[in-house]
Amino acid sequence: MTVSQWADNYRILSREESPNAGHWNTDNTPYLRAIMDTFTDKTTQIVTFLKPSQVGATECAINICGYTIDRSPCRIFYVMPDEDLAKDFSVDRLQKALSHTPSIARKLGKADKSKALAIRFEGGFIRLTGANSPAKLASWAIPRVIMDEVDKYPKWAGREANPISLVKERTKNWSWRKIMVMSTPTTEYGYVYKSFVASEIHYDYQVPCPECMKYQVLDFKNLKFPTEINERRLASETYYECPYCKAHIKDKHKMTMLRRGKWVSRELLDYAPKTVGFKLNTLYSPWVRWGEVAMEFLKSKDDPSALMNFVNSWLGEPFKSKASYVKAKTVLQHKTHLKAGICPKDTLLLTAGVDVQKGYFYWVIRAWGAKMKSSKIANGTAVRFEDLMFQLNQYFPVEGSNNKLQVTLIAIDTGYRTTEIYDYCYDYYPLIIPVKGLKSLKTGYFRRVSLDNMKNKTMYNRLPVDMKLYEVDTNKYKDMIMYRLNKEVGSDGSWAVDADTDQEYAEMITAEQKVPDENGNEVWKQIGARPNHYLDCEVYAYLAGDVMGIRTMQAPLEEPSYEENGNSSGYSAGVYKPFG
Template identity: 45%
Template sequence: MQEQNYNESVRTTLRQAIQRALLAFEPPEKLTVSEWADKYRNMSSEETSRPGMWDTDSVPYMKFIMDCFAQDRIREIVMLKCTQIGGTEAMINMLGYTIDVNPSRIMYVLPDDDLCLNFSDERLKKMFRSNLDRFKGKVDLRSKPKMIKFTGGFAAIVSARSPSELASWSVPIILLDEIDKYPLWSGKEANPIKLAEERTKNWPIAKIVKVSTPTIKTGAIYKAYEAADVRYQYLVPCPHCGAMQVLKFSQIKWPKNEMGEADTTIVRYQAYYECEACKSRIDDRHKQQMLKQGKWVAINEVQGQPSSVAFHINSIYSPWLTFGKVAVEFLTSKDDPEALMNFVNSWLGEPWEDKASTLESDVVLEKQTEVSEGIIPSWAQLITGGVDVQKNGFYWTIRAWGYRLTSQNIAHGWAESFEEIDAIMNRFWPDEDGELRWQVNLCAIDSGYNTEDVYDFCLISGGWAVPVKGASTQKVGRYTRSNIDATGKQYHGQALYVVNGDSYKDLIASRVRRPLGQGCWMVYNECDIDYAEQITSEHKVITTKNNRRVESWVPKTSHAQNHYLDAEVYAAVAADLLQVRYLDELTEPADVQPGESGRKDDDNDDGFLDTKGEWL
């Protein structure tokens, strides 16, 4: 009897061993990332305030994003998002899926070393311990925090600030988290995102996932979003009319008092969403069902199969935030530029754009006065010219200046020769009474092109023209004076003014937004649209210069014409050289006699303007 029991026990043990051995030859379970997470990922109280099995239905907008990861044809996934929407958890699901279903090498990149260590200990290892039934025997829990080994591969947790770590391994899967917080450069190496992407080039099937809250339009995540083959928005149905729509902040409504003000205590509980189609009230109780019935819809078309896809989502979609909480966050942030930027980035998931640094042509045309072209206004005290030199000619402008930097364009145009410029700048301009009383006091001419000809022309101009050139680096002041170092040339030692163009464009942007009148940057009556479009052809963005982020004015498009803007910068430089900031207020029209031309001897060539006072 004992022998029979023993034999049966041996047969059972052998049978179990064979079954386990056969499992190794079974093909991997065919699951998407969302299916794997729903079936196998358990979240402990150490990981979340809502412990239990992962449920994609609670964040239905994540399903399609995660499932794109298992599609071989898709190489790059981009997620432009708000904070606390589930982006990092989705990437953890992708990592867990890879380890369990399709083992391979993984590189997970974070902004700095501290975040790497914290992420490994507090997120990944807790996830492994909470799911030992899936990862026991596969993941070596004794691995170093930044190199987690598992059967069939490893997960390297890498800092974006370490070129050596970024370049250490060849991997087919790269997960890039919060890329807008990465440094622009890793030491003396290339951009860390580029360094990481290089690690995948030897793999025929590779996957790159980029997830981040945005900062500005020139930030890495927004550029990746714009560059994707297909961009998606999540549409949800109105519970009343069924109209599919994107959830927008502009549709959140809240009660206001008779003064148009809002009490945040009331707003928190009474704010609601208004359907764009039927204008019906949508409350928080409707949101979860709307999310479940929502779908990602492409906003652009592409020929063939897309290899990169991008998604944008904001906090209004969050199952854990009410419409009232979003509204209150805006109301408490709107008067503080820094807090408002955080609301736009972290709550709306949108890049920040300073509207004060972006102008449109209609803003310029709104600054037309009643004074016609070619007429000097009665408040003027001096006029200056600016010339932008081109290969085949010159764009020129003439501007009148008065008390508190009040200014108006008098005329502008195109000239084909230095002789024409000489005639324009030396002609007499009439005042509002028709008297020919004014000549240009000083004209600044760009010397970046036809440099020697400009130097010669300014030398023989009799003091009414000076050469200028744009600064190659950002300068603290608006301009500096230097001497032309050209031994053997007649203009050797001549004054040359090096101009910080960004500073003067700040001046124009600030002044053109002022109310029409004193202190405003204005244009003559019936000003042409070409001039207005050139003045507003640039916007201010954060760019990279000498490995540093700096604010600079750059063309809005690659083909934008900005010649009149440059000419106006030079006219402003000429006004600075004439001490325009120190003009007194007129009690009566300027007393300039016919024939005196309005010019003043400018003996103080090296007199800088005091930059400590208020300029803008």
């Protein structure tokens, strides 16, 4: 009996687990059949499932556990990113699912949080653990292993080898070992993608067109939908276009197509492979309509972080950043026709970013228009702070008018001369905000933190009450900058530079490229000894724009009046409100 046959005959779904309570039916997710059944074939040892979210992968793993307890008892290792996730999964999902199947319910004790990491049964056990516990990974000899969300595992578990290697090491004594590796991917350096590529054979699920009956892989490029973010239109007008007959395939056809589908290998082998790879995307999900996929893409396409999540969690693909390496000439190709010091006619506000070095400053001024269209209008260096502020406090003429603008907000680095920089921020509050670059933030692009814990309490006591330090995720902002360099100058969201931009500036903007860190995540790092000061300035200018709300600013219905009236924002009173 295969795993899928066992599940169809014995697995019971409760209403708590599924709206379709009752007997499990693999025909509802037919693409899982072959994946589950690799655990009962005679040759496969390592199965890699490169998957999106919402395709039933975890149910596949639960069925393997149930089959093992009921029909082929032995030891199973179930590894998740950390022990808290493993414990919650065991108590809230795995043990409940197993207890609802009568043929194995009598073999299990009650779900108990304190015993969640060890589910015992006659002839074996399921031991759950986190990938961040190297001692536990190396403590048992195990013939069957399920490794869930492997791209979220730490690459190094303390001083031991990485968790993937530790687990594989514990299975090598069994010729009939079975290891399932499954995860939504992150980048090409992530473990699940590398494991998929290393497989001897690779399978894609092909389904027949309801019109011409030709089998094909569902590909996002063939999904047709309106470009307006309108839920009603997307639900009714989105369709999948058959690349052969151009038929318009609707959601109502999907289930029939899935049940007639089949896994097709990319290679023809004359032997039975030991390592097998399967790949899916969310277009196959019975629970997700094609209009929802289109909606998610439209909402995320202009934000690199959101786009990466769409590529990973919806398309089941590793994110391949176009911005991983940008040449200096690409920056120079983004020049506008305006000379330095002149604002584009559609400018709404100016921001500046300052990178502080031991004996001097680098600075950049960027003009922002509606829909995040921006252009650098000036950059340079200064030795003294007074010289810096002289440059940044000027009035800059607007193209084709008598209007002039001043910088609304300056973001200045606090990495060097920290106490001195806070003094400057105090003297020019609220025109200047202090900034500290971080490699990453779990959520968002920046956060405001209190200055209460500063070492220099005397200096802190004279700071304005609402003055904060801005911690900025430099990797996300660099992603954003490089992503927008792919847009045509003048288009929505484009990132341009003035006509006087020189090679030095362009070399600094492209002084970094994306490389994998020790955890397999892509991060921006300098190339050799090339300085990156202007890139840091642009990150801070971008942050200042975000603080001012550039992501939601729209062009005014009537052109506002700008006056040289001493207003530090450069705007007439009542038009814009800084920090608002």
